[in-house]
Amino acid sequence: MRKILIKIRERIRMAGGVKQISIDAVLPIVLLPLMFSVAAINFYFMITICIVMPLFLGYAQWLRKSFAPRTKFFFMWSLWSGIYLWILFEMTVPLMELLPEENFIFITTMFAAAFCFYKTRQKAADNYVAPKTDDIDSIRDTDQTRLLMDVEEVDENDDSKENSETDSDPCDFMMSKTNNVCPKCRRYIPPRAFHCRICQQCIAKRDHHSIWLDCCIGQSNHKFFLAGCFLAMFALLFGANLSMTSICHPFFVFRIFSISVLLPDDCSDVFDQYDIALCFVGSIYATVMAICCLIILVQQCYLILKGVTASEWSRGDINRNGCVMNLKTFLCCAR
Template sequence: MSIFHRLRNPCSWRNGVKQIPLDAIIPIFAVPLLAIIASKTIYTTLIVFVTCPIVVYHLHHNFLRFLPRSKFFLMWTITSVLMLMLVFEFCVVPLLEILPEENLVFIICVFGAIICGYKTRINTDKNCGNQDSTGLFDVATGSEEASSRVYYCRICQTSILGREYHCKWLDCCIGSSNLQWYLTCCLLSAVAFIYGSNLTMTSVCHPFILVGTVLLPDDCSDVYHQFDLALCFVSSVYSLVIGIVVVGYLIYHSWLIFKGTTAHERRLNNSNTSSDNGVFNGLSQLVCCQS
């Protein structure tokens, strides 16, 4: 905490000095640096992709979770999206292996996901009700049925109607009023990440035709001979991993909607089930959300 107080940004023309949170600064330098290190050799790529989730988990478990509304994961999201977008537009597109229509589809998906993510955050306030940490809700503000589905978020320190979980990567709670924006953001993000990964890999690797005009990477053994190609390849792998995780959450939420429940209610109903709490809840808290 003493480091936090020492990191200040001079803004004397308005409010004197402004504190810069250290947890928000780390991803801005860490994400590009890790991408550069991973682009050196195949071994550094494997080391970074294996150790990075472990280090981030321990950083969150031992430090970040004690900070009120840490911006670490939100800044990691923003930095990752910007980095992948810049690498694609300034390193992959100049290779002249991508059609203008393909680049246009990619850009539309990226900006659509950004807009939906922004809408998810600003619509979080509409979820709020009059509830405290004891779980008491003022039914005067809504119907009895609605009040029975309001749950308190200790991170946002307010109650959320139809609460799913607190998404660390968007730094907001997912509830009934922003669930559609969140799912649309996930859908467009999954398309952008996976489609962009495929376009990048088939540009820097030797591709083969799967069917029609659909290409898949075949031989990527030469990418580490040039740094820019290696950086594109590492970015595509990173993008593919994120896309697969987002697809997993889309499938999970589709199943919850089919069951007519929420992630929070399912955790409450299965609080005594060791398999659910031990496997999915632990994984979900590591990858995306907090109960």
Template sequence: MNNNQSDNLHCCEYINMNEEKSTIIPDICICPPCGNCCSNLLKCPPSRDIEINIMVANIQDRFRIPWRGGARRISLDSAVPLLLFPAALYFAAQGFWPTILIFSLVTLFLYYTHRTVRKYRVATKFFYVWTLTSASLVFIIFQFLVVYMLDINTDENIIFTIFMVATAVCFFRTKKLAIKSHLKQDLEMTNLNENEVDENAILLDDTEDILCSPCKRVVPPRAYHCFVCKTCVIQQHVHSYWIDCCIGKHNRKPYIAGLILGAILFTFLSNLILTTLCHPFNVFATVLLPDDCSDVYYDIVYGICFVSGLYCFAVAVILLFMFLYDTYMVSLGITYHEWQERCKEYKGDRPWFLSRQIIGNVGSNWRTFFNNI
């Protein structure tokens, strides 16, 4: 975009994707793709040529906020979690049945959205922004509502803070070290026919260097092509949308450490919130568990704290499951993609991962994992 042209823009103007001057509000209603889409849908029978992709691109291009020097564009997938998560907490805090309904709908929405973006290899910030938004909002609710209004000991708050910082450091290291597993950061992708690739990543030969068809270059053994990062990744385990990076050779250890620390953190936080709001009972010594939570919906603030505690418990269960699954993969000495390929190719009488050779190599696989630099 021409700098001289952008200097002449007022706060509601911007240069659109066609390199033309436009404004945020007045021309939304006369957007040609939107008009063509509506016209084609109203035909009898409806036309299939509705230009949905063009319409969505125009809507995203116009989703901006007034700013000095020209309106700034906001990514839709980044903006939705900022509105959706607080709204979900608020409506879930209205009562028992709203809690059940909202948690069910959010779970299904996240599951099918995540499944869809993985299937079509869509690059999106939605889940990463959801992670940051939910973690930040739960922290604010705990510190400014639960700690301020209810009985939380200083020692308990210190323990929570320590685990929170340790978890954040592990995931920060995971994201920072992800690029070290990339074979080439400045690699430009070539166009790839959708029918030529069935998986999210291409499993390459484990015995010798071969040619990666999307990259058009020779890659080392156990390298996998990620269509989201648009490069080959050494020992790629999976592309994590939740922290917006690939888990590979150089960042798998902090990733697994972050999973177990996160599971402990959210379990502890959930227990603190729920045992403070509900009537607790002693399990042994000073360990408490929530018992009667029937009074939490009489006040909206208590209701928000309560559903935040439930959300923390759900996150803790998911992180614990992911940690156990990843430790199982490390014990076998493989990644997620290698697991998929071996399950497809194995034709023995019993599962390949129950063979004596696999079971006998568990110790050496863990030594290799810790020594892998």
């Protein structure tokens, strides 16, 4: 099977045959609609897919940590999840007496979230700490040089045992003793900069490496990342609510700006028609994705008010400033 997959990967090429298409980048394109289609058969298939999908993603995460730290699988999974949900929504829900204003709000919010995530990836390279010409030559102290070599050996032995992108490297606790020199890059780095073993770069004010966007979140793209998560959460919840209230029996909650806010009440007959069931499965999936975005936002807001990044929090760093000052520092881009 491994030989077959390698052969397929070698044969599948992009236009001109210049660049190969990796299997991990193609799998989400096939697996997502397949899982949606199976889950829409009946209620029991949907429960089975709801159990299998997180187990499969967890196994993919374990494979990534063990064999391929840099992979496009999770980025393609999140990208095609948004594309499939948008296609499913536009092909099914607007046909069920959806107001044009509601559809406009959903489309605008979803494209705004996509733009923020695009800027997050685009500005990720701006977080890289530029090397200096005297990074290595300026390290004259033999004790410091010996310390760097010893810590590097420890780090090489422990690289395979790291459990997450925000986990501290074994040498990071030595940063203050080596005049802010990165033991891996052998270069001087600014305060609050940390080395990412996936990007193989020192990241300014590094928060974490997002596998879903395949880039590091740091000083230059942190705000775009938070804005994208918030807009994506709103778009997913709004779209899921519109879908559920269209295919289920809704009940009235309140009215705002001449728009009635509804919530689903009875969804017992959604599996009687396949396209309705497919829309229902997409709504459940969108709700789960929105909950994940909400968890990320809550965690990020807590860290911002504490005045630390996720990398600093995992290393036990503490910021003594108050919540208001920390929030002001983050919004004003102060280092």
